[in-house]
Amino acid sequence: MSAESAAAPAAAKTDGWEPKIVAFCCNWCSYGGADSAGMGRFQQPASTRIIRVMCSGRIDPLHVFNAFLEGADAVLVTGCHIGDCHYVNGNDKTKIKYKYLENVVHELGIEKERLQLNWISASEGEKFANFIRDVTAQIKKLGPSPLKPEGVA
Amino acid sequence: MKGSVAVVGGGIAGIQAALDLADSGFKTYLIESRPSIGGVMSQLDKTFPTNDCAMCILSPKLVETARHPNIELLSYSDVKSITGKAGDFKVKVIRKARYVDETKCTGCGSCTEKCPSKVADEYNAGMARRKSIYIPFAQAIPRVATIDAAHCIYLTKGKCGMCKKVCGPKAVDYEQKDKEVELNVGSVVLATGFKPFDPSVLKQYRFDHPDVITALQFERLLSASGPTQGHVTKQTDGKVPKNIAFIQCVGSRNPRINRKHCSSVCCMYATKESIIAKEHDPELNITIFHIDIRAYGKNFEEFYNRAQREYGIKYINSRPSEVTVGPNNALSLKYEDFNTGDLVSKNFDMVVLSIGLDPADSTHALAKSSGIALDDFGNIATSIENPVETSVAGIYVCGVAQGPKDIPDTVAQASAAASKAAALLSPERGTLIKERKFPEEKKLSIEPRIGVFVCHCGINIGSVVNVPQVVEYAKTLPGVTYAQEMLYACSSDSQVTIKDAISKNDLNRVVVASCTPRTHEPLFQNTCREAGLNPYLFELANIREHCSWVHSKEKERATEKAKGIVQMAVAKSALFQPLYKQKVDLINKALVLGGGVAGMTAALDIANNGYHVTLVEKEKELGGMLREMTELYDGKKPADVLKELIGKVSGNKNIKIINEAKLIKVEGYLGNFKGTILASGKELPVDFGAAVVATGARNLEPSGLFEYGKDSHVVTQAQLEKMLANSISAKNVTMIQCVGARSKEREYCGRTCCVDAVKNAIRIKKTNSSANVYVLYRDMRTYGVMEKLYGNARELGVVFIKYEPENPPKVQNGSVIVHDVMLNLDIELASDLIVLSTPLVAGENEEINQLFKIPLDKNKFFLEAHPKLRPVDFATDGIFLCGSAQAPKLIEEAISQASAAASRACTILSRKFIETEGAISIVNEAKCIGCGTCVTVCPYNAPSLYDVTVKAEEVTYTTKKSKINAASCKGCGSCAAACPAGAITAQHFSSKEIGEAIDAFQKGVKSISLEKGVVEVTV
């Protein structure tokens, strides 16, 4: 609520507008975190769709660009905490790719809030919900992504 | 002889034993008294010393147990008696009336919601209330409701009947009666666990006060699934406490109430709980009152140090005499500070009693009725050499039923017990197990014909999401030929409905929109497979955890989102292709590295399970460190123990011993390793399917410490051990503990040194009662039943003097000067023998770590796959670990671990083939540029480069291409994401499939008008 009122300048443009957020989650941790959010009934905005991959290491920068080009207002890259990856070190590799992604996104002039990385364990339901809530509020403030193709809401 | 085993007790011990046995080809009955399996571990918030979430690591084991075709779960059942003999036991089991038909209940929870009767919730240690019809906790297995007959209004008064009314699948049955069944099994494993000590016996601790709670209750307060969602609050006023005291050893180390044992886990769980509480609320002040802090396990000492250093948790060396309740209900503690000698009274807002582990009542009853011997403490009696064998042949024991221990030791013993039962019954292996039979897969037509099943999940989804609308919407999606709603998609009758729909509508893809794939995907995949569909043609759309449960107040948005989720799942599933797990042959032989007690035991157990073993020892003779010992703490002679063991090993036709040898090369993967052994200058090839690393450790030489090496009166504990083979002349013996351990350069605790010191002190006193023996210690860590030794030593007159690490003893001209903390005095002890207790340090583990690419910890011991639940596994499949190579440990612990490693290895060796992961990555050779990125990225060495000759027009050249070994690929997809040429496809998670899902999301949900059946796109 407070986040919305703080977004007063953009409010007219984005009134009632729900951003579209793509969240990549690894099967073993962050997807489980989203499940735990459900089990704990931690309410969150309906802005996000989860794409499940087995490991965050599977997330190809191309998938992220694809999401932006298709019209996503934000893309979330999530996985297990460092050291906890089910496949030894997939998330270490994610970290490296993410650095690169951040740079490109910066070059493209996309606000940094639109691409976020978070490590969430399978038990961190509340953290997952808070994350979605925070990102949604931030994106609401920013309005639709500049990369959104025409005709996509 | 029967190829089946009854495992009594469904805690983590029973679960592990059952899984190992079932995986090794035995039909296993898992009998649990409570409505759900999981035991005390399911009540824990986190586990020490990693603070892993307990439920997160346990829950997959619960599901695995429930789903295993060879495990029959008898929950809410008690064992009445065990009769018969090894190979042929009769186990009488009472299946208690649940008043709910397990086969019909779907676990939706509607009954619980409506039930008007509330009682204390045992899962929350009485800190919350539950209904009289209940499912103990969210992840309970089996997920079925149970009626608490003592409190149910209908069963006690004949009124109400609410649950029966609201139960959709008609599962409630008030007429149900207890049933007695008899199981005929070849062996029995007892894993009956413990009973938390009831502190109301100790009136001085005022357990009647609401803010005096047990550590188990505190654990529930810390848990997000607990009564306060993880917020620590006082029971009296709901306020946040500022000062919390932990009192250790409540119900342990207390001969007055006949609790002579140390409970082994309380020091660490109190430390863990304190850390978590501090993480929640950094303002909290926590004080732990203790006698000794027993941080003896791997990484425990480090954990204890962190608690003090980083979290500011205070440890006070004292056992408070009483808790007093002052005016305004305020709590205060009276204690004598052992370090200062002061009598202190201090106020606290909350007092946590670190209660000990008592033997379970059921252990007693069962031992009595079945003639199984108990030890002095009421645990099931075993011996050092046979730590899991009970007094009755064919009945084995594991976990706390055998003596207090932590989770990893419990899990190791569970596997050990499984190994013994499996060895006993090995001729019958595979005779009673079921192999699942499936119909042939039908041909996949080109056009997708997708069936969508949308679940109401009782009211869980249906009360928020408009399910019929989602169904209608699904029907409009491209490729969907059929859609329907279901009340409970996971119930057994729904499986029949889905199968019928597949065959009637010739479906070739199935989407179920219900709950999380992490628990339910295998169930539906199985259903698909039974209907002749490849399991990889199935997709779950999670509209419960990710939708109805988290948008419960926004019904319209939730419905729109559910449609969107289904749309994405449908789009993705249209691209699915059948995938197959490959079967690869395996070598049913094992390699054991190290011929000490651990290695020999592992080899013997594997051999007794019927598999060939190559045992490689670097020395001339077998025996390892036990050869250096002269007496075990129970009085037995190690030489006798060794003689027997070596005799068995060398006499076993399944074991090939290679002495003075070492492994120098190894390649391959689970089931198919090829190695080279270097023995007396010759290289020998060795093939094996699984390996056990048991390379031991060595004693630390304390050069430069306490005049060692300079003064001939200064020896190590290991040297004293040897000297004690004959009687020694020394009249004044002083032992110094923690030499080279618990220090800056070596932070860990040596674990065995206190027991060794006490044992040798007793030996000296017994041969010469007039000798003076002093033990200078920091904490006496005679954990578990070893506490008895410590007591014996004191009775015999051994003097224990506590010193502080800041003020260590000094060795000077044949005497030791120590600052006695309790007396606050420097004491000079004239000593004709000074004994330094040094820890075990890692041996030559680096060589093996390089060979197998298995990790070492910071102390160069091997790092197990998981410190709690996979103590003898490596993250790399097919390689196992035991004994001191993992961390210092006592002989019986090394033996348990060795049998455990054998059991784990046998779960592989007993397979007919190795099944690979289905959804693995594949390389498109035409696109591959042979750069080798995939080879670098893969943690499993699955991709490799090979040479190919390419003929293009006039030229022929050789280049490199990558191929992925299906047997080693785990399907994480890292290589596909890294491949610069886009040559690798992570099947089932391909860029195309992911792209379709993203595309479907961005297209948005179309609105459809139901009356006219017209579809219009509003975006």
Ligand code: FES
């Ligand atoms: S499995 Fe979660 S990041 Fe690799």
